[in-house]
Amino acid sequence: MKNIIEPRAATITKQDRRDLNGHSSFILWFTGISGSGKSTLAHGLENELYKSGMHTYVLDGDRVRTGLNQDLGFSAADRKENIRRIGETAKLFVNAGIIVLAAFISPYQKDRALARSLVEAHEFVEIYVKCPLRVCEERDVKGFYEKARAGVIKQFTALDDPYEIPENPDLVVETDQASSIQCINRILRYLEANHLLKRGA
């Protein structure tokens, strides 16, 4: 029994996992400046999907900057690598049958386009979480704007660094115009209209 060459077992496919879960898998990519409400919407939406028995995972700065991407800073090159790795990781989750809610400033159009290019067209939904800088700075939930204005935080998007507004997002939600619940419902309606929440899709 020294050199057995056995046929490799059939690989479980993405479709197999979707069948097991009873729903499709894809990436919801939330982009917007700090304080616009990306993580709040991602976690709030995940709650709703979980209640419906869907298999989801939120990727956001809290989870990625402290682990996988802890070696990266905020230069343009590092931001690019940050988004590339997140895109590749999100792709693995999609292949595993999971609905990924990715909430990242992701300021550059080119980097968002790269993340989109890694998966199939219908597997990537870009959601622009729109909110005026003035309002985000007033909110300043994490105190980042104050620190950035004081020069304690450098390379801060929308102050020192550019934020490139999405040219053709799949969806726009305006968090200074609507409540979180309204924005989440808006996204849910979009997903339903596009048959992304269909059981067995």
Next chain:
Amino acid sequence: MKNIIEPRAATITKQDRRDLNGHSSFILWFTGISGSGKSTLAHGLENELYKSGMHTYVLDGDRVRTGLNQDLGFSAADRKENIRRIGETAKLFVNAGIIVLAAFISPYQKDRALARSLVEAHEFVEIYVKCPLRVCEERDVKGFYEKARAGVIKQFTALDDPYEIPENPDLVVETDQASSIQCINRILRYLEANHLLKRGA
């Protein structure tokens, strides 16, 4: 409605996802030299787990070296970073409620220890896929040994580069002594004995 500060929705936890899936989540880390049978065992075991309705994902070189870690080579530093990123990604999957089957040569004890340190003690099972170099070289399923002997592939583990044998693996399977099915059953018995496959664990 310009500056609504709303309570953030309760975050879905790892336990919530395990409850939804009906099983625990953890990492099965297959280590061994090229041709020892790591990927074959990982995919074969995944088949069995899938049949039981479990939520799994195989991380291996085919999936990671072409995507997330495509920027890395085979120097000791790059191998370390390769395993670090895989460990961090596997951790995200465990948090998402998935059983991860990670199949990587992972030649250095220190790097495997790092991967283990990222999750809780009971969430990491190190499986040493043991097979003599001579037998692996005879198999040479991918033709890597021939290329390495010819100098076409450099830094090849067990020829040019060291493979550090696991000192305290949780499990050892010897693929020159037992068939794949026997090895897979051995792992399944280990998981059952350690209550890792218990529904609702």
